[in-house]
Amino acid sequence: MTVTVAIVGRPNVGKSTLFNRLVGRKIALVDDTPGVTRDRREADGRIGDLRFKVLDTAGYEDRTDGSLEDRMRQQTEIAIRDADIILFMIDAKAGVTPLDERFAQVLRRAGKDVHLIGNKAEGRAADPGLMEAYSLGFGEPVAISAEHGLGLADLHAIVSKAVDAAAEKEAEASHALEDLMPEVDVDVTDEGMDEDGPVRRWDPRRHLNVAIIGRPNAGKSTLINRMVGEDRLLTGPEAGITRDSILVPWEYGGRVINLVDTAGMRRKSRIELKLEKLAVSDSLRSIQYAEVVVLLLDAQIPFEKQDLALADLVEREGRAMVIAVNKWDTIEDKNEKLAELREQCERYLPQLKGVPLVTISGLQGRNIDKLMSAIFAIEERWNSHVSxxxxxxxxxxxxxxxxxxxxxxxxxxxxxxxxxxxxxxxxxxxxxxxxxxxxxxxxxxxxxxxxxxxxxxxxxxxxxxxxxxxxxxxxx
Structure with a gap:
């Protein structure tokens, strides 16, 4: 049984830095700007010999007005619900803030195993903040420095107790189930066996990495939410909500599909903020690690200059590509528009002659099966070998x-x-x-x-x- 650890707290206390430290790779964007993380991110973490699942969350803000901050809060609360251990992080140098106190009340109502973490505790300047943290009611705070790797031994002890408790609970449940089930002879035919035992219906090792890319507000996160059947990613009318490249595992057609949501990419001349540059760099890395890339276009304004630049980038990287035209439900004369799109595709992308083009509606979930069929077909061609x-x-x-x-x-x-x-x-x-x-x-x-x-x-x-x-x- 895998233990899930969620890192929560107000903005800019160092949650993503600790997440990267536990994962062992810099996969979450880190910057001094508050609110860098918006979606919850999941990865496999480790401390020494311990293996567990770790969740990075958006900074908690007490908003319930339907704003972007409110939707970020809802994502954090979902992570709290799914976690076995909560690492409640505060900034030890800044001390306890009113938002920390408000979040502590939320965590007490959640009824989870909460451990108070005082980050940025590498110097004496953190001592007053650590003493003040007792007022939050979660006992003695664990002093760490996520940036410098200090205090991981204490985190190891916390996670180790949870792992042992989960293993014991799983063993008790297994014994109880054995006592309830009668002893029967099971006739296993050759159809369900191979040399190593029963044949699985699908092999989870046969995963496929699919990156969804496109300009801002093309509907990438909405499409992934519709594909997986839940509000896994933060969406809204605001352009540029997604910053990190978020991997979302999804089972389809007997295979595990690793869907990667990426930040919308604008022309280089329009990118001014450092944070947007980091987000775009993260998206470009996602293309390099993908096997199939879905270029998502807006049906109202398809084949803009940036769309063509992204398609050319995918071709240079040697990735298999499918073009998906989103928001197809907003088009009135669909036949005429489709003929126009195919003509533009052949004219603008001669280096990818015959690239699959699928019309979809991420909001309504239309033609997702056609999109997946195109993905599997282009993957097969991408793996072709000619004698x-x-x-x-x-x-x-x-x-x-x-x-x-x-x-x-x-x-x-x-x-x-x-x-x-x-x-x-x-x-x-x-x-x-x-x-x-x-x-x-x-x-x-x-x-x-x-x-x-x-x-x-x-x-x-x-x-x-x-x-x-x-x-x-x-x-x-």
Whole structure:
């Protein structure tokens, strides 16, 4: 049984810094600006030999007016409900504030196992604040410094007790269940067994990382909430709500899909604030770690300059991509608009000819099945492998129908071709003078591979190398 630890507190006390420390990686954005974290983030944490689940939360603000701060508070309260241990963090240097006192009342009503954490306690300046923390009614505060890694031994003791208690409770429940169940002989057929035991219906290791990207207010968080069937991410009419890239696991079609919500990305010239730069950098890293990227467009203003820049970025990174046109419920003449979108896609993105384009409504949950079918199809193409024999038969037919041009009065010789890797499909072409092969002829070959080997919309890498065909004995 996995123990869940939630880190809560008012804004700017160091919750995300401790979260990164426990996870062992800097995956949550950290800045001196209050309110950097808005969504709750989940990851696997560790202290020494202990393994547990850790939740990072938004800074608690006592608002109930439907504002962004109110929605952030609701996300924090969901994390409190789901957690086994609450680490209530205060700023030891600043002491106890009225908002800390208000939050302490909320935690007492929650009836959870709450431990008071005094962060930023690396110097004597924190001593008065630690003494003042007794007034919150949670006993002796644990003095730590998340930034410097001090006090983790005390956190280890707290989590260790919870892990032991959870294991004991799970054992008692298991024994009680065994006492209630009668002894029966179970006939297990070959259909449900393999050499190692029963066959699972789905393998959780077969996960797929899918990043949702797009301009601000395109509906990325709303789409993910609709896909997973709960208000997992913070949404609203305000543009730029999402800052961190949040991973949301979701089971679909017998597979675990890791949906990654990202911050909306504007043109570089419009990004001025340091915090927005950090958020965009986090989104770019999410593209690098994704396998499939969904570029979400606004149906009212599709294929803006920034949309095309993002598509080009995904192609350069070699990720598989699906274009999803959101807010399709707002379009009146859908047939005419769809034909226009397909024409624009072919014209603006020739480097991704045939990329899947799906119309959806994240708000109403329309065509999510079509979106997932497109994701699985493009993933399969992204993992395609073509045999060397088939490649060279194709290369012979292509050069016969359209021979490579003569450069400086000398004919180019294309000798041999093989696939070097997948994800994305990458090919090596051995030829007489690699530097002389025109880009137009390389595009001719790449487009031919897309059509012949069923690779529409997939990034294709073609590397030219000099040298002779190693399997041609006549050239030795």
């Amino acid at each position: 060397t024999a088939r490649l060279n038969r194709w290369l012979g037919a292509m050069t016969e129908s359209h021979p490579p041009p003569a450069v400086s009065g000398r004919r180019l010789k294309l000798r041999y071709m093989t696939q070097a890797k997948i994800r994305p499909p990458s090919f090596i072409l051995f030829c007489s003078r690699p530097e002389a092969v025109p880009n137009s002829y390389q595009r001719y070959l790449v487009n031919g591979m897309r059509e012949t080997f069923d690779l529409p919309g997939t990034p294709i890498r073609l590397w030219l190398r000099g040298g002779k065909n190693p399997f041609d004995k006549s050239e030795k």
